[in-house]
Amino acid sequence: MFSKNSGLAAALLAAPAVHAHYIFSQLIVNNQTVGSDYSYIRQNTNTYMPSYAADIINSEDLRCNAGAGSAFSETYDVKAGDTIGFKLSFDELIEHPGPGFVYMSKAPGDVGSYVGDGDWFKVWEGGANGAANVDTNWVTWQKDRIEFAIPADIPDGDYLVRPEHIAIHENHVGKAQFYMECAQLRISGGGSGTPSPLVKIPGLYATDDPGFTYSIWTGSDPGYTMPGPAVWGGSANANTTNTGAASGTASTDSSANAPSGFSFGQWNSRVKGRRAA
Numbered sequence: 309m310f311s312k313n314s315g316l317a318a319a320l321l322a323a324p325a326v327h328a329h330y331i332f333s334q335l336i337v338n339n340q341t342v343g344s345d346y347s348y349i350r351q352n353t354n355t356y357m358p359s360y361a362a363d364i365i366n367s368e369d370l371r372c373n374a375g376a377g378s379a380f381s382e383t384y385d386v387k388a389g390d391t392i393g394f395k396l397s398f399d400e401l402i403e404h405p406g407p408g409f410v411y412m413s414k415a416p417g418d419v420g421s422y423v424g425d426g427d428w429f430k431v432w433e434g435g436a437n438g439a440a441n442v443d444t445n446w447v448t449w450q451k452d453r454i455e456f457a458i459p460a461d462i463p464d465g466d467y468l469v470r471p472e473h474i475a476i477h478e479n480h481v482g483k484a485q486f487y488m489e490c491a492q493l494r495i496s497g498g499g500s501g502t503p504s505p506l507v508k509i510p511g512l513y514a515t516d517d518p519g520f521t522y523s524i525w526t527g528s529d530p531g532y533t534m535p536g537p538a539v540w541g542g543s544a545n546a547n548t549t550n551t552g553a554a555s556g557t558a559s560t561d562s563s564a565n566a567p568s569g570f571s572f573g574q575w576n577s578r579v580k581g582r583r584a585a
Contacts, residue, residue: 336393358485372490388498393455404475419466427506432456440532459542461499
């Protein structure tokens with residue numbers, strides 16, 4: 309029987325053998341770690357291994373990763389406007405080029421029994437600051453987490469919150485790598501905002517989307533098109549963001565011009581010097 313800790317322990321033993329793969333296992337609220345690995349994030353059976361575009365894009369596993377379930381996860385109470393982070397296990401860093409996203413889906417009731425088959429909307433994205441074929445231009449590069457601010461006027465309720473990083477270094481062979489998890493949050497203090505645009509997971513991506521066919525190995529940069537819908541940030545900046553290009557435009561991201569309340573994780577001072585598949 310798969311327990312809360314057995315899969316993580318097995319992954320820990322194997323982790324040094326597969327460099328640059330990662331998993332978002334730790335919830336952070338207002339820069340404070342809460343609980344332990346998978347206390348509030350649904351544990352999956354894929355551990356830190358990637359899912360490839362051809363296998364995952366049309367699968368329900370795209371929601372929260374393969375085998376993810378709520379049996380061992382609790383729901384954490386937060387407030388609209390709080391900064392939420394998702395930290396990698398094993399003190400890892402994101403060391404593949406590619407965009408980061410956060411999606412949310414409101415549960416019709418208790419999020420613990422919600423499978424994510426409702427509507428989803430994007431609340432954060434991070435692209436490249438300059439040419440997308442330069443690893444260090446990506447705002448997620450060598451970060452140990454993805455962070456975003458809950459929109460202030462989001463409706464109260466239970467939500468699945470889904471961080472995602474898509475590694476594009478194998479796009480040239482049709483192998484965009486997907487890393488995603490789902491946290492369970494109960495939000496209060498929000499408002500009457502109307503999140504949009506709404507998408508389904510699966511259904512928001514196609515294998516031939518430009519963001520999954522762009523090659524970093526061509527020697528030129530025609531501009532990277534961010535996958536998925538536009539970002540909803542609440543009434544103050546509805547469907548806009550300065551943390552990466554909106555859907556259908558070339559990415560020109562910079563952490564310097566992020567909207568108030570957004571952050572980009574913390575640089576880890578250790579440079580591991582690796583770039584494995």
